[in-house]
Amino acid sequence: MMIFIWAEDLNHGIGFKGHLPWHLSSDMKFFKRMTTGNTLVSGSRTFLTYGKPLPHRKNIVLTTNRQKQYPEGVLVLHSVDDLLTYQEHHPEETIFISGGAKVFASLLPYVDELVRTRIDHEFEVDTYMPTIDYSLFELVSSEPGVVDEKSPYPHFFDRFTRK
Numbered sequence: 001m002m003i004f005i006w007a008e009d010l011n012h013g014i015g016f017k018g019h020l021p022w023h024l025s026s027d028m029k030f031f032k033r034m035t036t037g038n039t040l041v042s043g044s045r046t047f048l049t050y051g052k053p054l055p056h057r058k059n060i061v062l063t064t065n066r067q068k069q070y071p072e073g074v075l076v077l078h079s080v081d082d083l084l085t086y087q088e089h090h091p092e093e094t095i096f097i098s099g100g101a102k103v104f105a106s107l108l109p110y111v112d113e114l115v116r117t118r119i120d121h122e123f124e125v126d127t128y129m130p131t132i133d134y135s136l137f138e139l140v141s142s143e144p145g146v147v148d149e150k151s152p153y154p155h156f157f158d159r160f161t162r163k
């Protein structure tokens with residue numbers, strides 16, 4: 001099972017200057033809760049934003065760079081085909097794809113579920129979610145997140161399955 005997990009703003013923006021454009025504690029907690037105990041795949045740029053492998057998850061980094069060293073325990077894969085082979089050999093794993101844009105774009109044909117946080121706000125962004133044909137997916141749940149001082153923007157946790 002392959003699942004995309006991401007947060008986007010009203011314009012499908014996801015990143016700015018190599019980081020998230022917002023601070024939204026509720027979404028960080030949601031991301032942790034969803035991905036803990038599972039496999040997490042990130043592009044080399046998104047992995048940089050974590051600073052270290054995320055605990056209690058199997059960390060996989062996608063990169064074309066065969067020289068760069070990653071911390072112990074991180075599995076480095078070099079192509080979509082490598083990841084599909086990994087998935088074939090680990091059918092019991094739930095594989096969360098955590099972006100960024102390049103990784104989402106290359107895995108869009110293979111994703112089974114979408115876990116999207118929709119933030120009801122416009123931010124300054126330079127990286128966008130690739131266009132998703134939502135007619136291929138069914139919205140199975142949509143829950144509002146709690147807005148408070150640490151999560152100051154209205155946001156919704158949406159889940160889609162492939163039809």
Ligand SMILES: NC(=O)c1ccc[n+]([C@@H]2O[C@H](COP(=O)([O-])OP(=O)(O)OC[C@H]3O[C@@H](n4cnc5c(N)ncnc54)[C@H](OP(=O)(O)O)[C@@H]3O)[C@@H](O)[C@H]2O)c1
Pocket residue numbers: 005006007008013014015016017018019020042043044045046047049062063064065077078079080098099100101102103104106127
């Ligand atoms: N809002 C969200 O939910 C969310 C989620 C994730 C990221 N972001 C934001 O998005 C931005 C980063 O996204 P990005 O699109 O610039 O970078 P990215 O997708 O994280 O990383 C791109 C790099 O990943 C590697 N890569 C991607 N696809 C590959 C493939 N098919 N095969 C092999 N390697 C592959 C390449 O690494 P090499 O160059 O090393 O070969 C590529 O340069 C940041 O601002 C981040 O904060 C936001």
